[in-house]
Amino acid sequence: MTINIENEKQQDTAAEVESSRRNFIFGSVAAAGLSVAPGVMLYQTANARSLSDFSLKDGASSKVRWGMLVDTSKQVDWNKCVEACNKEHGLGNETNSRDDQKTQYIRVVDVTNKGTGHSMSLPVMCQHCENAPCVDVCPTGASMKRADGIVLVDRHRCIGCRYCMMACPYKARSFVHEVLTDQTENTPRGKGCVESCNMCVNRIDNGQEPACVEASDGAIVFGDLNDPNSTISTLLKEHGGKQIRADLKLNPGVHYQGI
Amino acid sequence: MKKLHFLEVEGNTKGFYTFLGLFGLISVIGMLAAYYMEHNGHWVTGMNNQIIWGTPHVFAIFLIVAASGALNVASISSVFAKTAYKPLARLSGMLALALLSGGLMVLLLDLGRPDRLIVAMTKFNFVSIFTWNIFLYTGFMGIVGIYLWTMMDRPYNNLTKKAGMAAFIWRLVLTTGTGSIFGFLIAREAYDSALLAPMFIIMSFSFGLAFFMLVLIGSYKYTQRDLGDYIVNRLKNLLGVFVAAVLYFVLVYHVTNLYSADHRGITAFILTDGGIYTFLFWVVQIVLGSLVPLGLLYGPTGNNRTMIGLASVLIIIGGMAQLYVIIIGGQAYPMHLFPGMEVSSSFYDGVVASYSPSLPEVLLGLGGFGVTLLLVTVAVAALKFLPASLADAVADPHSK
Ligand code: SF4
Ligand code: SF4
Numbered sequence: 001m002t003i004n005i006e007n008e009k010q011q012d013t014a015a016e017v018e019s020s021r022r023n024f025i026f027g028s029v030a031a032a033g034l035s036v037a038p039g040v041m042l043y044q045t046a047n048a049r050s051l052s053d054f055s056l057k058d059g060a061s062s063k064v065r066w067g068m069l070v071d072t073s074k075q076v077d078w079n080k081c082v083e084a085c086n087k088e089h090g091l092g093n094e095t096n097s098r099d100d101q102k103t104q105y106i107r108v109v110d111v112t113n114k115g116t117g118h119s120m121s122l123p124v125m126c127q128h129c130e131n132a133p134c135v136d137v138c139p140t141g142a143s144m145k146r147a148d149g150i151v152l153v154d155r156h157r158c159i160g161c162r163y164c165m166m167a168c169p170y171k172a173r174s175f176v177h178e179v180l181t182d183q184t185e186n187t188p189r190g191k192g193c194v195e196s197c198n199m200c201v202n203r204i205d206n207g208q209e210p211a212c213v214e215a216s217d218g219a220i221v222f223g224d225l226n227d228p229n230s231t232i233s234t235l236l237k238e239h240g241g242k243q244i245r246a247d248l249k250l251n252p253g254v255h256y257q258g259i
Numbered sequence: 260m261k262k263l264h265f266l267e268v269e270g271n272t273k274g275f276y277t278f279l280g281l282f283g284l285i286s287v288i289g290m291l292a293a294y295y296m297e298h299n300g301h302w303v304t305g306m307n308n309q310i311i312w313g314t315p316h317v318f319a320i321f322l323i324v325a326a327s328g329a330l331n332v333a334s335i336s337s338v339f340a341k342t343a344y345k346p347l348a349r350l351s352g353m354l355a356l357a358l359l360s361g362g363l364m365v366l367l368l369d370l371g372r373p374d375r376l377i378v379a380m381t382k383f384n385f386v387s388i389f390t391w392n393i394f395l396y397t398g399f400m401g402i403v404g405i406y407l408w409t410m411m412d413r414p415y416n417n418l419t420k421k422a423g424m425a426a427f428i429w430r431l432v433l434t435t436g437t438g439s440i441f442g443f444l445i446a447r448e449a450y451d452s453a454l455l456a457p458m459f460i461i462m463s464f465s466f467g468l469a470f471f472m473l474v475l476i477g478s479y480k481y482t483q484r485d486l487g488d489y490i491v492n493r494l495k496n497l498l499g500v501f502v503a504a505v506l507y508f509v510l511v512y513h514v515t516n517l518y519s520a521d522h523r524g525i526t527a528f529i530l531t532d533g534g535i536y537t538f539l540f541w542v543v544q545i546v547l548g549s550l551v552p553l554g555l556l557y558g559p560t561g562n563n564r565t566m567i568g569l570a571s572v573l574i575i576i577g578g579m580a581q582l583y584v585i586i587i588g589g590q591a592y593p594m595h596l597f598p599g600m601e602v603s604s605s606f607y608d609g610v611v612a613s614y615s616p617s618l619p620e621v622l623l624g625l626g627g628f629g630v631t632l633l634l635v636t637v638a639v640a641a642l643k644f645l646p647a648s649l650a651d652a653v654a655d656p657h658s659k
Binding site for chain 2: 094096097098100101102103104107108109110111112113114124133135136137138139140141142157158159160161162163165166167168169170171173174175176177178179191192193194244245248259
């Protein structure tokens with residue numbers, strides 16, 4: 001599928017983008033249910049700001065490194081991101097699994113400093129590590145990193161050994177504990193395989209932003225870390241950012257401000 | 260020393276069929292349990308997204324670790340040229356293969372997709388230690404197989420030493436590989452220790468020999484063959500040394516962890532406030548699985564076969580407890596996303612994960628033991644693994 005957004009060079013503000021997106025999402029859900037047809041996606045893309053370099057014409061490119069910047073100081077309800085993710089990927093459809101067996105791609109973590117009593121919340125998903133331990137340990141190569149830095153599981157190759165879950169320092173992965181029905185078209189999931197946040201690769205390849213970013217009221221910025229002029233790089237350059245457990249030297253693609 | 264004479268175990272007896280039936284039944288139940296878990300998905304188990312590897316892994320890793328240890332007796336005989344152990348070398352090699360088969364079966368059947376075995380055997384990621392382990396296991400099977408052949412086929416006897424050496428080196432690498440599966444888990448405090456791999460090696464000595472001891476005493480008892488004190492005493496003394504060595508390693512492991520700020524949390528968890536893990540550590544691993552067996556082996560009961568057998572059983576139970584604490588306790592202890600901070604989430608961040616083994620998991624694990632013992636039973640009847648007699652007159656090189 002080719003996406004004709006090459007000439008889109010609008011410079012919308014983040015807020016405008018967000019509102020146009022949300023409107024679109026609600027509209028499309030009402031009109032077409034969850035399985036949005038490719039054509040409809042296209043319409044959304046064209047309405048958004050310039051996402052030309054998001055499109056996947058010749059496969060993932062190593063020139064790009066997708067990343068996210070989460071501003072934890074923004075007073076947003078992170079649960080909205082969780083809901084958007086669950087909806088996008090059709091999560092939460094387990095019928096037998098216990099709560100500790102259910103899949104979560106993104107979760108809200110509350111952090112309290114025992115010394116000062118200061119607390120805050122932040123969303124944590126797969127951090128899309130550059131030196132991803134989950135990729136290194138996977139015996140079959142099912143756990144892989146695309147050239148553009150997105151880490152995901154090829155669920156047709158995964159044998160369900162769960163070694164990647166043992167290796168991930170961020171508890172980012174879940175194991176599918178039961179037969180799943182009622183799945184979304186874009187995120188095939190299967191009993192006995194491991195899964196995790198794939199940065200909404202289906203959306204990115206369609207020129208859209210990840211679902212959590214869209215639902216974050218601008219508190220999560222998505223973009224190309226390799227492009228010094230991208231919004232994310234500029235923000236990181238101006239205000240800095242931190243990676244969770246940076247001491248592990250995995251160089252995650254997800255950065256945070258205010259932690 | 261009289262001439263050594265190997266003989267198959269008589270297969271057409273009630274005793275033989277009883278064992279065959281018993282071990283076969285345990286194996287079949289294990290496989291049915293695996294089918295049940297596989298058919299439904301892992302939600303029917305105690306495992307979850309926190310305790311990712313459960314009871315089957317405890318059994319599987321025990322069997323795999325014991326497999327390499329069971330080869331010790333053969334190695335001592337061929338590599339270190341101790342003739343006293345020569346009569347037992349065949350049994351030792353065969354037991355190693357049987358244990359490895361049992362362990363691998365459990366590991367395989369606990370996969371989320373055991374039906375994709377072919378993927379695991381054809382698509383390799385050579386960065387992964389898991390991949391290397393697949394080669395280490397299959398290589399071990401091949402090398403020990405050849406080693407056994409050189410022992411059992413007279414024209415090739417002169418190659419035994421070389422094959423034994425290869426098998427010895429391979430088994431050290433294999434156990435290092437098994438231990439390293441955990442060594443690569445950087446974010447989990449329990450496993451982040453250079454001592455883990457050598458500790459696995461010494462554990463393998465102890466677990467493997469305990470299992471060997473049980474099979475030896477058991478098979479000679481039930482076939483009414485002579486088993487003299489000479490060989491049994493040598494083995495039991497060796498077993499005691501191995502148990503003490505594991506104890507020493509465990510001590511060093513925890514003491515060094517106490518001195519490292521990064522690992523103090525997990526150590527305190529295991530040693531003092533880890534609930535079931537603390538209990539398993541002190542009561543089962545240390546007291547029942549180490550101190551009591553040492554007393555039984557070296558105390559006044561040291562010449563009593565039943566007590567030596569009991570000590571071996573306790574060492575095995577203690578070893579299982581040790582692996583349970585390492586594998587499951589190590590996962591139950593929370594990972595630190597923000598070291599020093601208090602964290603909580605819907606995904607059980609910051610809390611000790613709960614896990615209780617489900618029946619099918621335990622049955623699958625026991626099935627691994629079943630398969631191992633079934634293979635041993637068939638093997639001793641089919642081929643000449645056991646000397647017809649190990650009476651002191653035969654086994655003791657100094658006896659006239
Ligand atoms: S966060 Fe975990 S799952 Fe994601 S890339 Fe890093 S190690 Fe892999
Ligand atoms: S569970 Fe799947 S993706 Fe994870 S390491 Fe095993 S084969 Fe790879």
